[in-house]
Amino acid sequence: MSPDKRPEEQLKESLKELGDLKAALDEHAIVAMTDPAGRINYVNDKFCAISKYSREELIGQDHRIINSSHHSKEFIRGLWTTIARGQVWHGEIKNRAKDGTFYWVDTTIVPFLNEQGKPRQYIAIRADITAKKRGEEEILRLNAELEARVRQRTAELEAINRELEAFSYSVSHDLRAPLRAVNGFAQAVQEDFGELLPEEGRRQLRVICESAVRMGALIDDLLRFSRLSRQALRTQPVDMGKLVRAALADLAMQQEGRNLELRLASLPKGQGDSALLKQVWINLLSNALKYTRGRDPAVVEVGSADFDGQRAFFVRDNGTGFDMRHAGKLFGVFQRLHRIEDYEGTGVGLAMVQRIVQRHGGRVWAAAEPDRGATFFFTLGGTGA
């Protein structure tokens, strides 16, 4: 304000500014004023609109007229102690309108003090946040619903898992018993009455015996495979080089009497379940040893390489390989690319490898050429190497 203006004019201007300010505030906020006891002595239109009381019904009333009983005694006491001490209180309050409906207001209460430092009056400025609160309540409700649904699904899955567990237990126990009988009694016939049979009859008995044994192996592998998906992963840092050496030690029988050249590069650490990852190495190395059986020397190479910025481990051999046209079948359960007379096995090994690698968030793939060896790669995904 310019100093050359007269006091009346200055006062008029000040009042006009104040009036403007109040008009703007009234456009935006719900405003009320109370005396130190909480009796309402001023409300603006917005206050009347949201509380659904007329101004006449409100003036002179205790502010508790819009109390919703939603908040705890401690909350209300905290509010009053704060403003009675002359401090500004800020928070969200649920109020009740005249018609019994509820509304939420974001509230600032400013105490104004007299000369003794005691509150002279309180001015409360509020904003309607009912919609926001409804949204929040809706989110909470949806979350609770979602959690309930997740709990239900988890319970269902657990029940299915238990059922599967019982199923495989029964398979493991009850399916093997008749197989033992088939094999055992065919064997008994051979021993007790073999001499009475022509050679062809004895051969047929041997087929019965061998088939029973093979079915036993299939049952075992299928059970091991199905258990892989259910058993919990115990993830920890894993020394992959150590696992490779342990796997090779387990496969000592397959290496005996062979001209075998092992090329083991040092490997980066991995992250995963060491028992399961050892199974991956056993299966891949066992395959490499199996399919290089005719080679002199057989060369089996273990290493790691970068693929699209991800570390992949690999096992390479100079064995019999396969046609890449059949690569799609490679990781299927009970899929075999070679004749059973040439290479033994149930066709579960690579399916197990894939299942384990996938459970670690990684992938497995192969590159091969008929008669020129095969390379199997795997990564351990985001959590792995």
Place this chain on the structure above:
Amino acid sequence: MSDAGATADLLLLEDNPQDLELALRALRRAGINNSIRVVRDGVEALAWILAEPAPMPKLILLDLKVPKVSGLDVLRRVKEDPRTRGIPVVVLTSSREQVDVSECYRLGANSYVVKPVEFDRFAAVVRQIGQYWLQVNQPQKVVE
């Protein structure tokens, strides 16, 4: 059982008649001519083993999945009773389940053997068990 008091070197608990026949065949073929008491369910097994006076066999061969009282319960009762605790119990079962293996050892099984499907290997397993526990192993004396 009427002859509940009769003694035997080997108690064989097996409900499957084919498995039983094969086991007896394997024992015979291995030249094990010890006396054998065959029981077909857990109740019968416990009635014989916990009789007075306790028959104290040199070995109990136990199948897990048998009618009435399970092999696990027979194992538990045998190992709980101070009189029979010292009798070696070998679990001979189809189950490779880790839960069964751990539970058997927890209950005090002396050995856990999975029945092979192949009879030659089954026979070899039965022979080894029989020879070791009935002929090599030194059983405890009957304490009265």
